Amino acid sequence: MAKGNGTPLTDELYAYMLGHNPPLDPVQRMLVETTHTQLPLVAGKQVAEEQGPLLAFLVRLTGARRIVEIGTFTGLSALSMAQALPSDGTLLTCDVSEEWTEYARTAWAKAGVADRIELRIAPALRTLQDLPAEPHIDMAFIDADKDNYIAYWDELVPRMRPGGLLAVDNVFYHGDVTDPDATGLAAAIKDFNAHVRADDRVDSVMLAVADGLTLARRR
Numbered sequence: 001m002a003k004g005n006g007t008p009l010t011d012e013l014y015a016y017m018l019g020h021n022p023p024l025d026p027v028q029r030m031l032v033e034t035t036h037t038q039l040p041l042v043a044g045k046q047v048a049e050e051q052g053p054l055l056a057f058l059v060r061l062t063g064a065r066r067i068v069e070i071g072t073f074t075g076l077s078a079l080s081m082a083q084a085l086p087s088d089g090t091l092l093t094c095d096v097s098e099e100w101t102e103y104a105r106t107a108w109a110k111a112g113v114a115d116r117i118e119l120r121i122a123p124a125l126r127t128l129q130d131l132p133a134e135p136h137i138d139m140a141f142i143d144a145d146k147d148n149y150i151a152y153w154d155e156l157v158p159r160m161r162p163g164g165l166l167a168v169d170n171v172f173y174h175g176d177v178t179d180p181d182a183t184g185l186a187a188a189i190k191d192f193n194a195h196v197r198a199d200d201r202v203d204s205v206m207l208a209v210a211d212g213l214t215l216a217r218r219r
């Protein structure tokens with residue numbers, strides 16, 4: 001069976017990889033620990049530890065100044081991206097949970113980036129539909145309710161500047177996307193992945209980062 005040239009990611013190799021990435025800063029570390037101690041049942045929603053530095057890297061690489069995120073949770077991905085923005089950059093992040101995003105607000109204030117981040121508590125689709133229709137977004141990160149991924153994508157793509165970057169998390173859906181009989185959210189992600197592949201408004205690549213990450217660039 002074709003497996004590409006990938007090296008299986010053992011625990012040792014994962015630790016080695018993290019050890020060769022930028023370390024979490026004290027606020028990021030606090031946020032990871034607080035999320036695990038205070039919200040143990042849902043802590044798995046947080047982006048994987050290597051994704052914060054990756055998102056920050058992508059912000060710097062693209063020179064993004066206007067970012068939109070769907071799915072704030074306790075705020076680690078937003079924190080990582082906001083810290084990489086230039087001082088006049090802004091990040092709009094969307095969630096429906098006051099409880100979970102309270103941790104985010106605390107961390108952003110501690111890190112000194114709260115003034116760059118706007119949090120909107122409302123269904124993200126509504127927030128996106130209220131944004132200006134013209135292309136004005138440099139980077140977007142989709143990491144929320146999987147059955148709305150196609151709707152988020154279709155609101156975001158026309159609003160992306162040419163060359164703008166979309167990053168989408170959980171495109172493997174824990175590996176369930178290879179199940180021909182997938183149902184529910186796994187089927188929703190399969191539909192989303194097919195939707196992206198067929199979309200000639202973007203160039204896209206799917207990567208084996210964490211639970212699968214798609215990167216796409218608006219043509």
Ligand SMILES: C[S@@+](CC[C@H](N)C(=O)[O-])C[C@H]1O[C@@H](n2cnc3c(N)ncnc32)[C@H](O)[C@@H]1O
Nearest residue numbers: 045046047071072073077095096123124144145
């Ligand atoms: C996987 S978590 C996001 C993790 C986050 N990016 C991080 O770095 O920790 C998904 C988030 O999407 C939010 N969410 C679910 N449905 C939503 C909706 N319709 N609109 C906005 N946010 C939603 C949840 O409340 C949850 O906080």
